[in-house]
Amino acid sequence: MRSVYLDYNATTPLDPKIQEAMSSTTAASFGNPSSVHHIGRAARALLDDCRYRVASLWQCKPSEVIFTSGGTESNNLAVFGAARSLASKGRHLITSNIEHHAVLNAFKHLASTEGFELSLVPVDSAGFVHPEDLISLIRSDTVLVSVMAANNETGAIQPYTDLSHICRKRGITFHCDAVQAVGKLEFHSIQQFGADLVSVCSHKLHGPKGAGALFCRSPLRLSPLLRGGAHENENRAGTENLAAILGFTLALEHFVRPSVFDASLLCPLSRRLIESLADIPGVDFQGPPNNRLANTVVFTVSGWDSISLLAALDLEGICASSGSACSVGSLEPSHVLLAMGLPRNVAASLVRFSLGRDTSEADILQTIDVFQSIVSSSRLPE
Ligand SMILES: Cc1ncc(COP(=O)(O)O)c(C=O)c1O
Incomplete structure (x- = not known):
């Protein structure tokens, strides 16, 4: 894999x-x-x-x-x-x-x-x-x-x-x-x-x-x-x-100078990810559209919880997060999304993809493919 x-x-x-x-x-x-x-x-x-x-x-x-x-x-x-x-x-x-x-x-x-x-x-x-x-x-x-x-x-x-x-x-x-x-x-x-x-x-x-x-x-x-x-x-x-x-x-x-997270390389990749994920029913992007880090794509998925999504992604080789690494393994919804006014059940379905120096187009295409099939194959009861 x-x-x-x-x-x-x-x-x-x-x-x-x-x-x-x-x-x-x-x-x-x-x-x-x-x-x-x-x-x-x-x-x-x-x-x-x-x-x-x-x-x-x-x-x-x-x-x-x-x-x-x-x-x-x-x-x-x-x-x-x-x-x-x-x-x-x-x-x-x-x-x-x-x-x-x-x-x-x-x-x-x-x-x-x-x-x-x-x-x-x-x-x-x-x-x-x-x-x-x-x-x-x-x-x-x-x-x-x-x-x-x-x-x-x-x-x-x-x-x-x-x-x-x-x-x-x-x-x-x-x-x-x-x-x-x-x-x-x-x-x-x-x-x-x-x-x-x-x-x-x-x-x-x-x-x-x-x-x-x-x-x-x-x-x-x-x-x-x-x-x-x-x-x-x-x-x-x-x-x-x-x-x-x-x-x-x-x-x-x-x-640091220049930044290892090169926005000119990362923006097209994260844009590609966002455009494809946007077509999946239930996906809602969170955080600001502008004034945000070029490498960070964050969204919630209606009817899912983060732990199930992260586990399903991991089974297919994809390492993502539900926010702060320190919260991994905890079912507590993200305190950041709660502070932004999202209901607990929505905040608890957060997925964060954060891209970096070695992220390739093939990585993005594989992620889109896997994510589409996870979400379309089985939907947890609301
Ligand atoms: C904004 C921010 N502050 C502090 C930390 C803590 O850094 P460390 O875990 O390396 O001590 C992190 C780690 O994710 C972070 O993202």
């Missing part, structure tokens, strides 16, 4: 050249960057070099780059770290109800256990946050706002420039989860998000898993999640995973 991988928003394969560079680093630079001897100093030199290279690509100071274990940790460090360090100034926090759980659950935890108040900014039926809705929630004690750059489930690109501007004007710290945006949207510098804190993750752009970074604009200081040594400018204790950091650095250098 021929495999077709259409789940690039969940993760991407590690680029072979990056893998090679990582293996030789693991062997050659095994030292602890905190050791004072020459083997430790060689590891420290490589770590410093990676930080400088990321900073030069991002156009920020090296001290503003905090290496982490990936998107979840970057988001947790941003939300917990900023809220706790700003708590003396105010305890009101705002996020949107379509954030990845790595943001949403961090905020909910702060509200339920640490005395913060949380407001959730709604989205419209296409999945967009509106700047005026954010403005209406801001209070004199609001200290932190977090809205993602691009949604992992619908691909909706949020108006982060307007949102960050609103926050900056009012002296409110703004965090942007750019995990799905970096490598997919045109990138000039990390400053384009206008945010004080920006989360980035390596395995969404052909880098290794377990690596990522948080941009933290100086002079903002975070309360660290991991306490111990003074690593990462006292933001994250623990001996650095040098090979993963190098892999992440290389992924940023090779796959």
Whole structure:
């Protein structure tokens, strides 16, 4: 059976050249960057070099780059770290109800256990946050706002420039989860998000898993999640995973400018997919028609549930998703589609195809064929 991988928003394969560079680093630079001897100093030199290279690509100071274990940790460090360090100034926090759980659950935890108040900014039926809705929630004690750059489930690109501007004007710290945006949207510098804190993750752009970074604009200081040594400018204790950091650095250098998710190649493929799926009775596209990631095609199928559809696709070799990879195996409908106002039974029939670097026309044709036969062969009772 021929495999077709259409789940690039969940993760991407590690680029072979990056893998090679990582293996030789693991062997050659095994030292602890905190050791004072020459083997430790060689590891420290490589770590410093990676930080400088990321900073030069991002156009920020090296001290503003905090290496982490990936998107979840970057988001947790941003939300917990900023809220706790700003708590003396105010305890009101705002996020949107379509954030990845790595943001949403961090905020909910702060509200339920640490005395913060949380407001959730709604989205419209296409999945967009509106700047005026954010403005209406801001209070004199609001200290932190977090809205993602691009949604992992619908691909909706949020108006982060307007949102960050609103926050900056009012002296409110703004965090942007750019995990799905970096490598997919045109990138000039990390400053384009206008945010004080920006989360980035390596395995969404052909880098290794377990690596990522948080941009933290100086002079903002975070309360660290991991306490111990003074690593990462006292933001994250623990001996650095040098090979993963190098892999992440290389992924940023090779796959961000220009974006590895090349819209000029992906748009015709996703258009082809959309046009053919649109002919299938019961298929309804979700998310916005415009201002969305070029690689993401998302829809619901009346009379079906996601788990049955994903299982049937998988039996035919096609890897798709029902949204966030973290929700796989759960029958809970997508919180993103619920936030967009869809009824639970409709939200529970979500299928997401996310295309990437190696997606071919043959993959798309096979997917259309398989999907048509699944949906026409048996329809679950409504
Ligand atoms: C928007 C967004 N934020 C955060 C994450 C979490 O990243 P990771 O699972 O690599 O920690 C993901 C992963 O799907 C994501 O799509």
